[in-house]
Amino acid sequence: MPPAQGQTEAVVAAIKPPIHKTTIKSSAFQALCLSAMALPGMVATVQAGSDLLNPNPTGASSTANGQANLNNASQTPIESFDDNTVESADDDDAGYQYSHYEEAKRNLWDIAPAVDNNYTVNSTGPYKFQNNLKPITVDSEHGYTRFRLSDRVRFAFNYTQDVWSGATPWFTAPAGNFMVANPQSVTGASYQANGAGVGQFFDAHGSPLYQASSVSLSDYGNTGTPGLPLTLGQSRIQHVMGYASPEMRNQIDAKVGYDWDNASLDVGGGVSIEHDYLSRFGNLAGRMDFNQKRTTLNVGLGYTNSDTYATLNTGESIYGGTVLDPTVSVTQLPTMTMIDGSVINQEVIKGNRQDGAITLALSQVLNKNSVLSAGVGYTRSSGYLSNPYKDVMAMQLDPNWRTDGYGPNGYVLPVNAFPGVQYSVASAVLKEQRPHLRNQLTFDLGYRYYVEPLNAAAKINYNFFHDDWGINAHTFDGEWRQALPGHWTLTPYARYYAQSAASFYTPYVLTSMLPDMSNWNDFSSLASQYFSSDQRLSAYGAISGGVTLGKQLVKGLSMELGYEYYNHKGGLALGAGTPDYADYHYFVANATLRANLSVLASAGGSYNSYGMTDWLGSLLGDGAKPPVDAHARHRHHHGAAPAGVMFSHMLDKAGDFMLGYRYMRNTQGGSYLNGSQPVSTDQLVSPTGTACQPVSQCYMASTAMSMNMHMLDLMYAPTDWMTLMLMPQFMSMDMNMVMPVAMDMNAIGGGMDVSGWRTYQTNGGFGDTGAYAMFKLWDDNDQKIILTQGISIPTGSINVMTEFPGTTDVVYSYGMQLGSGTWDYKPSLTYTGKMDNWFWGGQLSGTHRLQYANSSDYRLGDIVQTTAWGGYQFTHWLSSTVRGVYTNQGTISGNHFQNQGNVQNMWMPEDMPGNYGGSFADVGFGFTASVPYGSLAGHAFGFEWLQPVSTDFNGYQLDRTGALSASWGYKF
């Protein structure tokens, strides 16, 4: 942090947030404040007093996630002057969070051996087998910013992206009925219907039994000896897991708030988009303060309208997934006829749900150290409330199996040795059916207490939930926020949650066959009933705990690391819990960076009394003048390189920090090119096409691809001549596909059910991480030469798979993976120069893979890039650039190990290592704007569009359609 620019100014900066902007503009009061605040001992008094003059202290805060803050009591008008924990309550801030959620593998059970070749049942019963199904993981990023548009108007914006994949419970069945075909496989979506619910014994309570031992069935059939043949043992229930290919959710929401002296009103709304689910929501939140702000009342109203559009996957078409509920809309997608004449049919579940909520919350300052809060809420949900991917297994039982010949092998037993035991004669897998209405009530109580001797805060909460589905839930949680020296905060916390089951929760549905057998295999009577096997509606308890470590890196910039472990167990329920088949646990790790923009600016020593609005005003010519020395002090983004160029800029002096964010988006679309010659899709997929050699024919092709990279720049200068840089990145990508030819997988050794293919692939998550050192080789103020030495650390996954129904799951194509898998060397040499208002530069950069192959047996091609640009500085805050880029990248060598010897895994050009890289020329147009002074001084924004002008691909690739780069940087 640079030294303060003078004591008066530094103090103004420190206490600026609680003071109203119009107040500070009132010069008489400003002079008074300035003189008073220059004396540190008087600060607190002035602070408290200034509140009386302040019609709107920062009391009206909003949380970053778009909700009204339930409790505003903490946002009191005075600022803490304990510098150990000082963090401005100012509303101009921005933050970014990355989090990773991962479930543990669940237990799966089998019965072994079920039946041997001699029809002798001699089983040792259920046993746990190794489950290698990749459990569900979710990678999320969340960015937000909020700032004041004027003294009384606030604005907040959030962006969230989740990408998840992995095995999740699909339905529940007695052990031994469904087996994972290859339990050693990583994904193994394919289940073999091993009996699939027919021939299963149940006891009088509906618990599954297995055939423990018997003599040969043929013997007991012939002799009919009473009591001999059959021994039954208690079996187990297990989840049948399905692997979900990566799916993505994007959410944006925004909120505008208005503050009165003792009240505020917030209006917000947003949209959440998934391929199969679209949700729009709006909310209204009001706050009123009473009793000199000791009491705060919050009222919230919310409305959500969501559409389901779920294409049923093939697994369900194999085993059922039948929709019985006549009120659920099932539509047939238009039949697709392939080039080879084959036909694809797909069914879609469509549904709409609406949720309306009202909340009322009260918080009360009890004394100078404690706050109590209480709230009630009511939510009404109506419409299609089921999950389209959750199924329920139904089995039809024959109560007379001993006498009617429907028993094992059709034998009739003369004596009832098993009273109450029933035997299943038919089964079906049905879509879950939930009621179409749900009324929910919640009640909250919270208390937090400041423990003065320890400089810590204790917080406890209780929540009670009740709904008309029969669920009662209790949540207890507590946390201890401990402030530590050196601007650290350590927060351990624990939580216990317990719920009872929904009245219609069942692991599976059992029905009875009539004595006359007229309803055999008929499950239509279930159409009017409700049932779900979703573990979230079962009776269980969950204990979770974690720790959050916070650190204020510099004033206005803080970081948080969090970890949480969560354990769901039937045995932890408050009453009788669901058995352990639904038990699982997960962990979440998150890292958060938050920047208070105006505090950062203040810390940098720029003028606060000249705000951004003033600066904008001066641009519009309203006569306001910048501070006299503004130009001398403004940050030198003069001659900034285009947004798409990295490593063109070093920090000026030892001790400087810079925080930046870069976004890059690459798109492909239009037609395929072979080299630089267009190829039609028909040519590409024709039997004589060569794009998929050695498979000899492509079956699918992409129609559009996009890749988004979100990069965080963290720069630090340990010396004047060297700048270190760490660049973590979050990737996401999308690909739309067509399959003009139905795959004749038998011809190439596979067996795929074409009705389950999807028209898109999506992926996202943490990518590779760059670590760089930049060296100043030459700097005469007008011309600079920078040498950068960098390493890319392979933190991105290269084994992301897609579910491919009916066959083994298939690894995503190379371009859809999140990283290179190799340690890469990334050097660059950059020259920049400027004269008057002109500036220019050039860069030579490369990426060299340091390993022969990554852990999946392949290596991406090396990259060499040259670029040169020229720019003109129109004003002191705006410049524009034009540049040319030439890039060359080699093909991929090797082949992903999942594809080796599995030509059926390679059905589109993107699966072929030879169809990567090439030589490309682009022209870029960009502009850069930097805020020269005011409260946001030092912020620089850049945009650049790269337009392809020449493309010469290696092999067959979808044409390039351009790239967008955007950057934000802030030096302090």
Next chain:
Amino acid sequence: MHLKPIAAGLACCLLMVACAEVKPWQRGNLAKPIMAADPSPLQSSMRQHNYASREAAGAASSGANGGGCGCN
């Protein structure tokens, strides 16, 4: 262990007159970041989303918020 303060707080709330008057300049402790209702809003919104997609009661507890699941 904090049942006593809770009980005390409840009683206090019911009998509002009994509350000690806390002047604005006596609220330094309450204004500390660690005493904020939600000092880590990004993290708590993420946790809330995880609970909401894993528990029957989660969705309603997040009140007037909206959004999809991002889960299965």
